[in-house]
Amino acid sequence: MKTGAPPIPLASVAMFPRALSAAALAIGALGVATTGAIAVGAGAGWLDAPRDGERIGLVVTFAASLFGLALGWLLPRLRVRPRDLFAHVQRPARWSPPAVLLALVSGALPAVAAAGALCGWGSRAMIMTAVNCGIVAAIAGGIGLVRRHLHRQAIAVFALYAEGALDPADARAIDAARAMDPAFDAAVLEHQRITGLVAEQLGRTGA
């Protein structure tokens, strides 16, 4: 690290479009609201008759479940190991988009609905299962995104702190936490040791 470089304030460390996290939360919230509306509607017998509102809800859920599934694919590629819970949620949720799509089609095509009934799975059960899976997938994906955002910010701040690039006022707060946590202190020292090894090696062979 360059000596004498101006310190970096903590607030300037932002590397992930917050809009994406906001979008994830918004879609998750929308999914919850849709689930609630559908559950209330189902309780009141609203789902017994196919209506536009029901179909709109399904379309929204379909989009949300696709979003959740896309995140399940995306997060591991962003080098974030999903939590086990997230993986458990994503596994059944993979069936959500085709199931919701089938439910939507069955509303439009009586033959599909009849085939579903013959298989012993009525469209209502199919809809409710698919909706729930899709919503959970979207929420889990949103949480995964937010978690990734926070994790990336934390490791960036850690690197800046360990290399003494952070603004002294911000670093003091971290110093206090470091004094109370031997594991954190050891991690900082290890980071500095590796950085020193690299600087020494590249200083010797690089020039």
Added chain:
Amino acid sequence: MARLDREACVDETLYETWRTRLLAFCRQLLRHSHDAEEVVQDVFTKLLTTRGRYDLEVEPGILLFRLARNRCVDLRRKRRPDSAPDLVVAAPSPGRGAEVAEAIAALPLPEREVVLLTAIDGLGYREVAAILGCSLGTVAARKYAAVALLRTRLAP
């Protein structure tokens, strides 16, 4: 005429000041000494041919490293997959030098760029972010990831 002389003098000073550092960066990034030489030549040729387009009074290092890095990335894309590196990265050195050099060479490109820029030239995070065209946080996160990978590979 006076302007041309001054520009030539500036170019010469720039060349003397930055050539070695650019070469070191490109050699480590490409792991190919001939390609690295070519890239550095290209960078200075580009500066000469596009005279006036760049403001060299302000932070010439950022501009030069950015040009060199972009050229290296282009070259890596064009390079055939079967072309082997010609550099002996693990040059004999005291202590764990060879092991460290191998570990650095094995880093993924984004992480390696950050490590090289911060270590070879001692650039600050802001400068590295400007060279790579990404945010400060991304640079710091890549540095963390690089150190984490190196820690794993250099574990006793």
